[in-house]
Amino acid sequence: MSKEIVIMIIGMAIVTYIxxxxxxxxxxxxxxxxxxxxxxxxxxxxxxxxxxxxxxxxIQEDIWYGLIGAAAAFIVAFMGANVIVVVVGSISVxxxxxxxx
Amino acid sequence: MESTxxxxxxxxxxxxxxxxxxxxxxxxxxxxxxxxxxxxTGLALGETVMMSMxxxxxxxxxxSLSLLAQGIGIFEVILTTFIxxxxxxxxxxxxxxxxxxxxxxxxxxxSFGITDETFSVAATREGTVNARYMFGLNLTAYSSxxxxxxxxxxxxxxxxxxxxxxxSVALYAMFVGLLVPSMKSNVKVVFLAALAAAFNSIFTMxxxxxxxxxxxxxxxxxxxxVEAVETFxxxxxxxxxx
Numbered sequence: 001m002s003k004e005i006v007i008m009i010i011g012m013a014i015v016t017y018i019x020x021x022x023x024x025x026x027x028x029x030x031x032x033x034x035x036x037x038x039x040x041x042x043x044x045x046x047x048x049x050x051x052x053x054x055x056x057x058x059i060q061e062d063i064w065y066g067l068i069g070a071a072a073a074f075i076v077a078f079m080g081a082n083v084i085v086v087v088v089g090s091i092s093v094x095x096x097x098x099x100x101x
Numbered sequence: 102m103e104s105t106x107x108x109x110x111x112x113x114x115x116x117x118x119x120x121x122x123x124x125x126x127x128x129x130x131x132x133x134x135x136x137x138x139x140x141x142t143g144l145a146l147g148e149t150v151m152m153s154m155x156x157x158x159x160x161x162x163x164x165s166l167s168l169l170a171q172g173i174g175i176f177e178v179i180l181t182t183f184i185x186x187x188x189x190x191x192x193x194x195x196x197x198x199x200x201x202x203x204x205x206x207x208x209x210x211x212s213f214g215i216t217d218e219t220f221s222v223a224a225t226r227e228g229t230v231n232a233r234y235m236f237g238l239n240l241t242a243y244s245s246x247x248x249x250x251x252x253x254x255x256x257x258x259x260x261x262x263x264x265x266x267x268x269s270v271a272l273y274a275m276f277v278g279l280l281v282p283s284m285k286s287n288v289k290v291v292f293l294a295a296l297a298a299a300f301n302s303i304f305t306m307x308x309x310x311x312x313x314x315x316x317x318x319x320x321x322x323x324x325x326x327v328e329a330v331e332t333f334x335x336x337x338x339x340x341x342x343x
Contacts, residue, residue: 001147008175009148012165013155015183019190020215023197024208032198035332042293042324043195044224047188048280049294050301050319051217056273060266069270070277077281083123083222086278087271094267 069094110233117237120226123275124218124238125245130268131159132246135166136253142166146254153250157243158216160312161185185313191320192220199229207232214239218272225279289327297323 032040056066072093077086132153139149144166152162161182168178193215200208211232219242223230283290300319304310310318 001145001151004175005144005148006151008165008178009152009155011175011179012152012161012182015179016156016158016161016186016189017213019183019187020193021209021212023190023194024200024212025205027194027197028205028208029202035328037198038328038331039321039324040195040198042289042327043191043320044221045280045283045290045293046297046320046323046327047192047195047217047316048221048225048276049297049323050316051221052273052276052280052294053298054302054305056270059269059273065266066270066273069267069274073270073274073277074281077278078285080282081278083275083278084126087123087126087274090270090274090277091264091267094270095263098263098266 065094065097068097113231113233114237117234117239118241119237120222120234121219121238121241121245123278124222124242127218127271127275128159128242128245129249130265130271132249133253134265135159135162136250136255138163138166139250140254142170144169144254146251149254150247150251153247156182157214157246158182158186158189159246181311184311187313188217188317188320189215189220191317192217192224196220196224196230199224200235201229201231203232211235211239214243216242218242218275221276221279225283289331293323293327296326 052070056070057063059066059069069090073086073090076089077083081089135153136149139152140146144152152165156162164181164185165178168181193212196215197208214235219235219238223235223238226234280290280294284294297319300322301315304315304319305312309315
């Protein structure tokens with residue numbers, strides 16, 4: 001292993017861990033202002049929106065690929081399926097799509 | 102009493118492991134590809150696995166490889182990693198709100214495993230989360246990430262091309278699968294997700310900032326705007342009530 005790469009990895013590990021860990025220590029047992037609490041409760045759903053779009057459009061060169069995958073996932077999830085079924089369903093639809101197109 | 106407590110602790114851990122399965126499936130192609138690219142970038146097997154074990158952050162690891170391939174120095178790689186992963190601060194702060202009172206050590210331990218995916222699964226779960234659940238969840242996700250990073254390095258593109266391509270949707274499908282049930286029961290969720298998606302699309306497509314900052318800013322803007330509108334509405338509601 002190259003010493004330089006190992007140092008880089010350790011550096012990456014530290015700067016990745018600190019933002020993950022700090023809030024659990026900083027805000028522990030503290031009652032945050034209600035507005036801030038509300039914002040933090042909104043974060044998961046907003047994050048999901050931002051994680052899905054626009055990245056899903058670019059998973060393959062063909063923009064339809066991501067759109068069809070997203071649509072399939074949406075339909076399966078809307079019918080009330082478990083997350084794993086949604087994932088497998090979306091993969092299956094795309095396998096069929098790339099088989100035919 | 103004591104035995105029911107033990108059973109509860111065991112089930113929380115087990116539930117965590119189960120909740121991690123969809124993440125493990127989703128990580129598989131991403132980690133395999135990471136391992137493969139790491140090899141072509143010139144990393145050793147030990148370095149590849151070490152990076153997955155210590156950093157455990159998909160996007161940042163990919164970016165580090167492309168920076169290394171461009172001959173960019175390690176300080177810039179570390180700085181970029183920090184910027185790409187700063188969004189986890191927001192996620193941890195959010196998850197902290199629904200985390201049970203475990204010891205600081207336990208929280209510091211499981212916070213290592215906060216990724217976009219483990220956060221999404223834990224944060225959209227009903228009720229609270231505790232250390233046992235989080236350790237179970239992290240264990241499944243982490244094992245998949247580390248093992249498949251190494252396998253990707255060793256066997257390369259072992260999976261059929263068509264399957265590899267279609268599996269690239271897995272994590273996004275999981276995000277959709279986590280989002281939709283909440284969307285059905287709460288209109289607010291629709292606004293939150295749509296607004297953040299719109300902001301993020303604008304920021305990324307206009308190339309205004311790096312992906313890391315774009316996600317943080319889009320998330321914050323959406324979460325604050327929706328909360329402000331709700332507070333404003335509530336305020337007016339109580340005024341008219343009086």
